[in-house]
Amino acid sequence: MPITLRMIVDQVVAPVPGPLGRYTQALTSALIASTPSGCQVEAVVSSSPPTDYARIEAMFPGLSGLYKTSLARRELAGAWQLGLTTSPGGGMIHAPSLFAPLRRHDRTVSGDQVVVTVHDLTAWTHPEALTSTTVSWTKAMLKRARRHADAVVVPTHALAERLADIADFGERVRVIGTAPRVGLVMPGDGEGSIRRARLGLPDEYLVARGTLEARTGLVELLEALGRPGVPQIPLVVLGPDSWGEVHLATVAEDSGVDARRVHALQIDDPSDLAAVLAGATAVVAPGHEEGAATDLIEAFSMGAPVIHSDTATHLEVAAEAGLAVTVGSGGFVERLAAAVTSVIEHPSLADRLAVTSGDRARAFSWRDSAERVWQLHADL
Template sequence: MITLRVLVDQMIAPVPGGIGRYTEELTRQLIATAPADCFVEGIVSSSSSDQYEYVERTLPGLSGLYKTTLARRELAAAWQLGMTTSPGPGLIHATGLLAPLRRHDLADGTQLAVTVHDVLAWTHPEALTPTTVAWTKAMLKRARKHADAVVVPSHAVADQLSEIADFGDRVRVIGGAVASGLRLPTDYLVSGTLSSGVAATEALGLPAEYILAAGTLEPRKAITALITALGLPGAPDLPLIVLGPDSWGELDIASVADEAGLAPGRVRAMTGLSDEELAVVISRASVFVFPSLEEGFSTPIIQAFHFGTPVVHSDAPANVEAAGDAGFVVERQDAAGYPERLAAAVSRVLGDAELARRLSIAGSDRARAFSWRDSAERVWQLHADL
């Protein structure tokens, strides 16, 4: 009998974020695809009984839940210093860098695999807190010494990581997929006709036509460039919905839109959506724009593809890798001219029905290349290879 112990602690973090969802989806499929006589156990920091119950309820089929003696903050600090507390020998798969990295022997059946989702701590440290940057760099150093495998979500991250630390042949590219709950309500017709789903759609206050984007006002996400683009002469005169918070630091969307010369209310942020609400918002958009200058894995693009929404995206390596040939690519270079190029690309897609149709079909086909089941099977194969 073999047990794969998965760090599922991010699921109960104060802000689970994308890694929390990644952890949930991957672990669920690790359970579903477990080979004969193999089981999946969760590892969590010392937490409340309600949090333990949430993990067990969300991940039915876990063979057990190992609870460390330290709470999350203290556990992260202890593991950073090499003061490990873990279930002992065996297979451990961390869905981030939070892992009991220590000297061990593969011969006794112990394996340690960690996941590096991006290298922002090196390329865009301003996007993180100083504490997070320091912790991430320290844990990567420990991973270089003690990890048997390092999972990254894209070849783009693999290339970046190779410039930071030499992991040799220990790096494996295993991407993510669309969340299993991201689907339209059963009473919503994809054709755009609403039955009893009209109530939910009206509650969201969606306009008849709109441009959709995802991100924050953090410079790396380039949402400001997109808003600026919509204020240029000849730009599409459609409202913009941004999936994300309406402010970042001292910046807020209303002020950025005003400076771009856009009418009040033309740009709107949306947060806290349920999976079904998010599905409706994405599926009804005329075009999805992802101008981000750097990503680790471009999940928003895959989500838009999933619903056949035409996609315009930057030429950031991870974006191009995720989209294949299914998106309309905009060059990032020459930052001063980026808004003009974004405006031209969006205008092109919105003004050419045949192009939009081709992008929609290509995107739907491309989305099928990403599967959590496939990701889980590749994780099992990784540990079998070790």
Template structure:
């Protein structure tokens, strides 16, 4: 029996975040796509029995769960120094940089370690992270350069950016993520009338405007949400409310203040800090347009969500977003910060004012969303380890 051990520790983190969701989805797919006579095991830091039970419940089919003797913080520090032991020889896949990276003999012992780098933001935008996170990430990249057998990245854009930071040779593999299996409209699978009733109930609970522009992110400058708000204050910009998928504040900034400075009426900007996947799909599906203005990303997952829901997408020309879109979105140049809101406003006016263009973007986006699946990602991970 061949075993692939996946570091699932982020699933038990206090705030799992994007890597936690990625870990869960990928591991589920790896279990489902496991070749004959192959199994998937998990590796987790010393945690509570409730955390262990939660991981095993969310990963049905997991062969076993290896529990290290170190808690998460200590394990992270130990692996950064190459001090901690792992379950033994064999294949290890890390959905992040947290991995037992140390000297090993891949040929004779069969041990191999693959890690994942989701973006290069600690280099391009270190101000968005704590000093501890920046130092730990850079330290783990140095260990990956020495000891990782493969480095998975979500896009060719990240591969190119990473190559300018560290020489990893031919070990980098591009394997993109996909949408959650639970990202679907409320009542999916129910009879039409029951699904419609459930959707109406959720719409009432969410209190959405009848028409609105949708964006995602925080007021962190890199995310570009403030530029979208400023765009709606431009002369001739569409007179629609803005719904933000994200918190209503970042540091000392808040959406209401930024909207007021842009000349928008009170209440025109509404935030949804957290939504279930069903509610998120519903909010995506009802938007007149989805704007993803981020200046730098490793992948554009929210764009894929909008594509699947048939919503026209407007996005920046950040390399990873252009790659994710594959010509299915309306691209806006992000350089020249002062002119960015004006260009976003022009893009919104163009897309919302041209029904034929909007319909074409919906069709292109729907087609593009089919290019991403967890099954495909999992099969490529299995193939990667087989190649190693």
């Protein structure tokens, strides 16, 4: 009888799959593609419309089966929070988040094992960015994980160290990195140009991801671009054009940046994203806090020069492939302005960063991540 790894794939059919949905899709596909001999992958999903079941089966050819719980997602999340249901049963369960059936078990006797994943600590560091319900649920599930999870996967060593300050998992924490989203492939010269023209992009531009929330560093980037002497290059923001009642154009004008130079794009098509990243003069990641720094990894995969803040996560992921800017206690905006200026005004620096970017990209693959997940469950 084959050994079955049961992957919780609920997020791929959520109303807004988001980064977690992309992670779930990529890792599940890689787990199926790298299945060891004598093993198989089964998907687990909460009670959903038949169309969602069909989407999952089409998205993941090669599944051995699809387990459908009796409860819908919201009810299942509440039940698992309270430990009130044994669904979906035992065996090897891998959860790409804290959404998992965490309950008392002894894997040395039953062979059951549950592994969960922690991508960030926003519920503790910036609870105001989440709903109160999400914060309380996340904290409750981490407590259950501390008691019942056989292992906890995190994307970086930096996050593992910060997690240890919140909950002691001992040697159960495993670092398994991420990789670029499915479909993010370097476009041909002609295709990239056509896509960028359709999106209304200029010939030269910077790219930054995020919202106007303080921790993303986007406001500080705009302030840096408004400093005297900084080249007046357009900025493409991959994110919404407002945050609450604060609008991107207003912040740009207040920072001394002509609002016409700032373009907000929300891109779902990975081919469009690839074209945007590949054509960028530089990708800037000024955030003060990141969970997996996947934005850096995706920029590297497109060979874009990268400028990033010197957070522990960014330094770990970049491994000197990008131009690091010290956050420090003051002067970050000025240092960021200097870094942007140097990359724009010195083509040799931009070329060197493009080369190191492409080299660093080879360190990240979903195949490697999946093989590490299989090894983790084998070790357990």
